[in-house]
Each structure stands twice: as C-alpha cells, then as structure tokens.
Amino acid sequence: MLKNRRLLIVLLVAVLVMGIGYLVKSRTSAGKNVTFEEINPQAGDIRLTITTTGVVKPQNRLEIKPSISGRIEEILVKEGSLVKKGDILAWMSSTERAALVDAATSQGEQSRQQWEDVYKKTPIISPIDGEVIVRPFEPGQTITMSEALLVLSDRLIVSAQFDETDIRRVKIGQKAVIALDAYPQDKINGIVDHIAYESKLVNNVTIYDVDIVPQKVPDFFRSGMSANVEVIEDERTQVLLIPVRAIQDEDGKKMVTVKKKQFNRREKREIQVGLTDGENAEVISGLTQADVVIVKVQGYSPVKRQGTGTSPFMPSRSRSNDRNR
Secondary structure (H helix, E strand, O other): HHHHHHHHHHHHHHHHHHHHHHHHHHHEEEEEEEEEEEOOOOOEEEEEEEEEEEEEEHHHHHHOOOOOOOOEEEEOOOOOEEEOOOOOEEEEHHHHHHHHHHHOOOOOOOHHHHHHOOOOEEEEOOOOOOEEEEEOOOOOEOOOOOOOOOEEOEEEEEEEEEEEHHHHHHOOOOEEEEEOOOOOOEEEEEEEHHHHHHHHEOOOOOOOOEEEEOOOOOOOOOOOOOEEEEEEEEEEEEEEEHHHHHOOOEEEEEEEEEOOOOOOOOOEEEEEEEOOOOEEEEEEOOOOOOEEEEEEEEEEEEOOOOOOOOOOOOOOOOHHHHHOO
C-alpha cells in the first residue's frame, strides 16, 4: 500500500514538472523575426511644431457705453460692420429730450420739429478703427450709462495657451497654422504677435496666453470659436531626410548602417543630424541620396508546434487513422 502511494506521488510530481515545462515553453516560444529594410535618403521638407488649443477672441475688446442715459433713436451699424475712428455709430436722446420731443409730437409735427431743432440728439462716436461684434439693443429702447450700447473689436485673433514647458520654444514673429474646429479643412496662416508676461493656473498647470494673429481674417471667423494651433518652431525645405529609426547612438555619435556597393557588404558610418521631428531627421553630412541605408526591422512570430495535439498529455490523432477514415 505504501509502495503504491509513493509511486502515485512520483507520477504526480512528474506530470506537474512536465506541465510546467510545457507552459514555460509555450510562453517563450515566440521567437524573434529579424528582417532588414533598405532605404534611400530622400529630399524633402521637415517641420518642428508646437501644438496647442486656443479660442478666437478680440485682441482688444471695447464696450461703447453712452455718456447719457436715455432712449436710442437710431443705430447706424450692425454686427460685422467695419467702422473707422470718428464714425457716428448711433443717435440717442437723453431722458429729458425724449420726454420733451414726445410731448411736442402730441401737439403736432411743427411743434415736434421745433423742439428737435432746438434740442439736438446726442451722437455715439467710435473711438477706434474696428468691427462691431455685439449689438444687443434696438432703436426705441432705453439704456443707462452703465450698459454697453455696442461692442467693438480692433481685430479677431486666436488666444492660444502654452504650458510653461513649451513657452520657451515660442518666439514673437514665428509662423503658425490655425484650424478651427468648425472649419477643420481650412488652414489659416498666422503670426505669433504677443506672449503674456503673467502666467495663469489652469487645472494646476501653469500656462501663458499667446496671441496668434491671422494674416488674413476669414469671413467665417467668430469670437468664441475653438481652434487648434501649430506654432512652427523651425523648418527646413528640400533637405536630405532619413527615418529616425535608422539612426543608432554609439558613444555620443550618430551612426547608420550603409550597404557597400562592392561585395554586398555593410559598414557603419557616422552622420551629422540636424532638425528632427520625431519621425524623420535631417542629414547634414555623411550621406547622399545614392547611399542605401540598412534598417533592422525586428518583429516576433510564434514558433510552429510539432503535431496537432493541444497538450503534451493529450494524444495526437494518428495520420494513418485519419487516412483510414
């Protein structure tokens, strides 16, 4: 009885060891599949950008508040109207004038005209060149001196937000590309015009507002629109480019593997790298378009299993039996 029990324990241990070995083998059976790709350096453009989001808004927003409280007699502009400094935007009557003119009107046209000639309307004049972006009132309404009759904008810009880790890369005068969420297919060229000197804390992140001025403001620009902004930190045109994955760092040197024309051999060659965008790199020296660069492509493929059994403990079907069937 004791001998049978020992034999059973030995068999169980053997089965357990075989099972563990099978699991380890199946886990590590994926072998490295290494191939090599041949690449020719190509001439092209490369651009290093800083991407962020922003909002369309007036660079300088000016509320036009009347100097008197009273009734609006006439508004000469509408939203979207372009105005010049000194243009008359509206006419108003003070509360006293409105009362006198209304009383005179009840006495007849001659009386009304007499009082209007004596007691002139008050003009509301534009203090700047700009565009009317808000017109909340209509003629006949009464407003106070604390209310904005109109809102003017000198020009619409995109106010972009950059965190403190990126703001060092932004400089006044850099080119930018604007894409509105509402019109993603329309790319608008712009210029970095102003960088805020004071930061703001947004969601525990220190950010700086940067004004991006469009070179030409499209008709569909509206204050409050969301935008994606790419500020071009640096760019090169028609330079020699290779993929970043073809470059190896060896002792602080940038090296590539080049295919030699004679005897189909390979050699390591040092190159000088310029601008890099994370995908491609500019080659300043060390390569020409005639060179062939070897790039190692390393993948993984499972090792084929012998037989059709799914477990070492399960018997495989005999091919002879299959044929007999």
